[in-house]
Amino acid sequence: MIKHLLDITDLNPDGIQRILETAANLQPEGGAIRKYPALRNKTVVNLFYESSTRTRTSFELAAKRLSADVVNFAVSGSSVDKGESLKDTAQTIMAMGVDAIVIRHKASGAPHRLAQWVDAHVINAGDGMHQHPTQALLDLFTIRQHFPSFEGLRVAIVGDVTHSRVARSDVQALTMMGADVTLVGPPTLLPPQAEHWGVATTADLDAVLPKADVVYLLRMQLERQQAGFVPSLREYSRLWGLDSARAAMLKDDALVMHPGPMNRGVEISAEVAELPRSMIIDQVTNGIKVRMALLYLMLGTPGEVAANG
Amino acid sequence: MAETLLIAGGRVVDPAAARDAVLDVRIERGRVAEIGPGLAPGGARVIDAAGCVVAPGFVDLHTHLREPGREDAETIESGSRAAALGGFTAISAMANTDPVADSAGIVEQVWNLGRAAGLCDVHPVGAITAGLRGESLAEIGEMANSAAKVTFFSDDGRCVGDAALMRRALEYARAFDAVVANHAEEAALADGWSMNEGDVSALLGMRGLPAEAEEIIVARDIMLARLTGGRLHVPHVSTAGTVDLIRAAKARGIPVTAEVTPHHLTLTEDAVRSFDPVYKVAPPLRTKPDVEALRDALADGTIDCVATDHAPHTRESKDVEFDAAPCGMLGLETALSIVLTDTALDVSTMVERMSVAPARIRRLAGQGGPIAEGAAANLIVFDPAATWTVEPNALASKSRNTPFAGRELKGKVLWTIYRGRVVVAEGRISNGER
Amino acid sequence: MDAGDVSRALARIAHEILERNKGAEHLVLVGLLSRGEIIAQRLAERIAEIEGVKVPTGSIEIGLYRDDIGLRHPPALKTDHIPPIDDKVVVLVDDVLYTGRSVRAALDALMDVGRPKAVQLAVLVDRGHRELPIRADYVGKNIPTAHGEQIVVRVVETDGDDAVLVAERGES
Numbered sequence: 001m002i003k004h005l006l007d008i009t010d011l012n013p014d015g016i017q018r019i020l021e022t023a024a025n026l027q028p029e030g031g032a033i034r035k036y037p038a039l040r041n042k043t044v045v046n047l048f049y050e051s052s053t054r055t056r057t058s059f060e061l062a063a064k065r066l067s068a069d070v071v072n073f074a075v076s077g078s079s080v081d082k083g084e085s086l087k088d089t090a091q092t093i094m095a096m097g098v099d100a101i102v103i104r105h106k107a108s109g110a111p112h113r114l115a116q117w118v119d120a121h122v123i124n125a126g127d128g129m130h131q132h133p134t135q136a137l138l139d140l141f142t143i144r145q146h147f148p149s150f151e152g153l154r155v156a157i158v159g160d161v162t163h164s165r166v167a168r169s170d171v172q173a174l175t176m177m178g179a180d181v182t183l184v185g186p187p188t189l190l191p192p193q194a195e196h197w198g199v200a201t202t203a204d205l206d207a208v209l210p211k212a213d214v215v216y217l218l219r220m221q222l223e224r225q226q227a228g229f230v231p232s233l234r235e236y237s238r239l240w241g242l243d244s245a246r247a248a249m250l251k252d253d254a255l256v257m258h259p260g261p262m263n264r265g266v267e268i269s270a271e272v273a274e275l276p277r278s279m280i281i282d283q284v285t286n287g288i289k290v291r292m293a294l295l296y297l298m299l300g301t302p303g304e305v306a307a308n309g
Numbered sequence: 310m311a312e313t314l315l316i317a318g319g320r321v322v323d324p325a326a327a328r329d330a331v332l333d334v335r336i337e338r339g340r341v342a343e344i345g346p347g348l349a350p351g352g353a354r355v356i357d358a359a360g361c362v363v364a365p366g367f368v369d370l371h372t373h374l375r376e377p378g379r380e381d382a383e384t385i386e387s388g389s390r391a392a393a394l395g396g397f398t399a400i401s402a403m404a405n406t407d408p409v410a411d412s413a414g415i416v417e418q419v420w421n422l423g424r425a426a427g428l429c430d431v432h433p434v435g436a437i438t439a440g441l442r443g444e445s446l447a448e449i450g451e452m453a454n455s456a457a458k459v460t461f462f463s464d465d466g467r468c469v470g471d472a473a474l475m476r477r478a479l480e481y482a483r484a485f486d487a488v489v490a491n492h493a494e495e496a497a498l499a500d501g502w503s504m505n506e507g508d509v510s511a512l513l514g515m516r517g518l519p520a521e522a523e524e525i526i527v528a529r530d531i532m533l534a535r536l537t538g539g540r541l542h543v544p545h546v547s548t549a550g551t552v553d554l555i556r557a558a559k560a561r562g563i564p565v566t567a568e569v570t571p572h573h574l575t576l577t578e579d580a581v582r583s584f585d586p587v588y589k590v591a592p593p594l595r596t597k598p599d600v601e602a603l604r605d606a607l608a609d610g611t612i613d614c615v616a617t618d619h620a621p622h623t624r625e626s627k628d629v630e631f632d633a634a635p636c637g638m639l640g641l642e643t644a645l646s647i648v649l650t651d652t653a654l655d656v657s658t659m660v661e662r663m664s665v666a667p668a669r670i671r672r673l674a675g676q677g678g679p680i681a682e683g684a685a686a687n688l689i690v691f692d693p694a695a696t697w698t699v700e701p702n703a704l705a706s707k708s709r710n711t712p713f714a715g716r717e718l719k720g721k722v723l724w725t726i727y728r729g730r731v732v733v734a735e736g737r738i739s740n741g742e743r
Numbered sequence: 744m745d746a747g748d749v750s751r752a753l754a755r756i757a758h759e760i761l762e763r764n765k766g767a768e769h770l771v772l773v774g775l776l777s778r779g780e781i782i783a784q785r786l787a788e789r790i791a792e793i794e795g796v797k798v799p800t801g802s803i804e805i806g807l808y809r810d811d812i813g814l815r816h817p818p819a820l821k822t823d824h825i826p827p828i829d830d831k832v833v834v835l836v837d838d839v840l841y842t843g844r845s846v847r848a849a850l851d852a853l854m855d856v857g858r859p860k861a862v863q864l865a866v867l868v869d870r871g872h873r874e875l876p877i878r879a880d881y882v883g884k885n886i887p888t889a890h891g892e893q894i895v896v897r898v899v900e901t902d903g904d905d906a907v908l909v910a911e912r913g914e915s
Contacts, residue, residue, distance in 0.1 A: 131514070
């Protein structure tokens with residue numbers, strides 16, 4: 001297994017399959033939550049420069065269910081807040097003896113810099129607008145629970161792709177596994193260079209829905225209206241929001257997914273969020289399993305393995 | 310007193326005199342005394358230039374010396390050392406210091422510090438606007454008439470965004486036959502950028518600066534130069550589109566000149582994939598087609614000269630996330646080598662672009678050649694074939710932010726003679742007599 | 744051991760289990776994934792033939808309980824099915840008993856899941872070289888081996904035939 005997970009492309013399809021299969025075999029359904037001693041001697045640090053209860057808790061639980069010790073360097077109240085540089089913080093953490101650092105940061109590339117300065121495994125929990133590899137893994141896992149293969153699967157990713165690290169990781173992960181990806185959204189929020197990503201792009205959501213196997217909604221933030229990317233959130237919602245009428249256009253077995261947290265009423269209506277085809281809660285559960293699998297495989301592999309898988 | 314020197318057996322490349330031949334050069338009392346084949350040494354210190362090129366010293370139109378204010382990154386003294394080692398006998402100290410060089414007092418201070426260092430001519434650049442704030446003109450006349458005799462004005466790092474103000478600057482500077490150089494970056498398109506806007510920024514999720522942000526301002530400034538008859542200089546050209554604009558302007562006889570940095574002649578936005586802030590610079594590294602257009606433009610003279618935009622930053626300030634790092638790269642000590650190694654420019658054209666043209670743009674007496682009897686002896690001897698590896702810790706600059714660390718380059722300055730004094734001997738700063 | 748030997752050994756073990764536990768009440772068979780599970784199922788079938796009772800059977804994945812995590816490449820995990828074990832007599836079943844470390848891991852996994860009344864161990868082959876104080880209650884056959892040798896167990900369900908072979912390490 002790779003030493004660091006900074007971009008989803010650090011993994012090849014075999015590596016991804018390995019993580020998904022391992023995740024599938026953890027925490028079998030219908031039993032009590034199992035706690036495994038596998039990472040008993042390991043310490044995992046959560047270094048979260050952006051506050052995020054959801055992802056941080058997910059990593060924390062994943063590490064704890066493998067019996068690892070977890071330390072949270074949260075933004076407020078720590079030396080991080082007092083202006084200590086990322087490099088200084090990294091060296092402080094390493095001086096304390098740590099096996100893995102999970103980092104979320106608002107600057108693209110921060111995890112890559114961190115990996116230059118520390119010996120520990122570095123896991124990117126979201127860097128700026130760049131990547132969110134574990135989100136892509138849990139999204140693949142969720143899809144695989146419902147579809148036997150990714151090959152040719154039609155996935156529509158809807159919304160603010162330009163500012164979305166989730167979109168970048170998911171596009172790469174899905175195309176790597178053979179899926180057919182279409183990006184849907186206002187032209188101001190789809191990078192024109194996406195044409196070179198091996199995906200289709202369109203502003204017409206209604207044309208895409210009837211054939212989609214998965215509709216993946218991205219969070220639409222208020223700041224985008226304020227910065228002039230869209231005239232208003234209301235208009236965005238009317239043209240690109242998934243409401244019940246649009247959900248009815250979907251195939252019977254199509255899934256609706258969202259990385260959370262949702263802006264109910266903007267990109268997704270409250271009713272659609274609660275449909276049986278909505279995988280949003282499953283994504284959260286799967287997040288813990290996938291992160292457990294990743295930690296187990298990364299920290300359970302001796303020395304440094306340069307190759308994937 | 311300066312010694313008597315004889316530079317023997319070198320290929321004298323002197324475009325200002327249309328000369329390219331193996332000749333000896335004799336220097337006495339700070340001036341070229343004689344130039345010809347097989348000169349007798351007659352008690353002079355002989356510098357063996359066999360196999361090397363003898364040229365007028367390079368002139369840099371764009372240097373950041375950081376003093377006053379950021380002496381932790383560079384001082385006028387350390388920057389002068391870096392310049393001399395790079396073969397520069399004249400450099401231009403940009404005005405974005407702290408305090409800003411927008412008054413006679415500050416530019417005279419820079420001027421004096423340059424003279425005290427005594428390793429090259431340090432020509433202060435004056436700010437166009439007071440405090441670089443882009444609101445009102447700085448006291449251009451005062452600075453022009455000061456001991457520093459400022460004839461080159463720039464708000465570099467900042468762009469003069471107000472067209473009316475830029476027009477006034479071009480008009481007003483005419484009274485002093487001064488050049489106005491505007492850092493071209495349309496602020497409204499430049500929100501939070503850290504690299505070029507394009508394929509790589511889309512992939513890396515980084516906010517980008519589109520080429521158009523530069524081209525819009527260059528187009529505007531060219532039209533204002535035409536309107537006012539002022540002397541416009543375009544600093545650090547970085548896009549093919551800007552090259553086209555300059556070419557068209559020159560074809561119409563508009564008095565515009567332009568420079569390009571060594572790093573823009575060789576590096577592209579792909580370097581940023583490493584997220585190493587050493588590659589963060591303004592204007593940003595662009596695409597391969599841009600690099601090719603810049604090389605062609607430098608070769609055909611659309612771009613008049615090479616200017617380093619030497620921009621030192623302390624190690625701590627660059628040892629951060631890409632977004633948080635300041636823009637800028639070192640350039641003085643690697644300029645010659647990058648141009649020789651990474652472009653197809655022949656030696657004579659290179660000397661023209663790095664010495665003759667910039668001296669002419671700034672109307673500097675005693676720089677840029679011709680190497681003729683009575684001329685000030687500002688000369689260099691360099692070996693175009695010698696190779697060396699760039700080792701950041703071995704650079705004379707106080708900072709280490711060179712994007713060429715570890716590269717093996719061709720072309721090494723062996724001797725720099727400034728006003729007839731040896732300041733660099735055999736590739737090292739000389740502690741010779743002052 | 745050939746197919747016949749394997750069959751007779753399993754039959755004998757089944758009898759021994761019933762004899763020692765005075766019947767099939769409170770018994771649960773749990774096989775270490777993956778051959779142990781197959782052998783456990785065969786034992787359950789034999790017990791059903793002899794006593795007419797269906798003993799609950801399951802499997803256990805020890806991958807996350809190994810003591811060599813981080814020392815070698817993690818083997819693939821499989822999903823296990825551990826039936827209720829509180830107050831039961833759990834018979835752990837594996838194909839080969841060697842250093843005893845796998846059984847130690849299985850014991851830890853069982854203890855995490857519940858509190859059995861007792862745990863016994865049944866193995867098809869004991870090849871010696873114990874590194875922990877673990878012993879089997881029921882053994883199909885003792886086959887002393889050298890460290891450089893390998894015991895290869897084949898079962899019809901996955902390998903096409905039943906057999907136990909001794910091979911040099913590295914041979915398939």
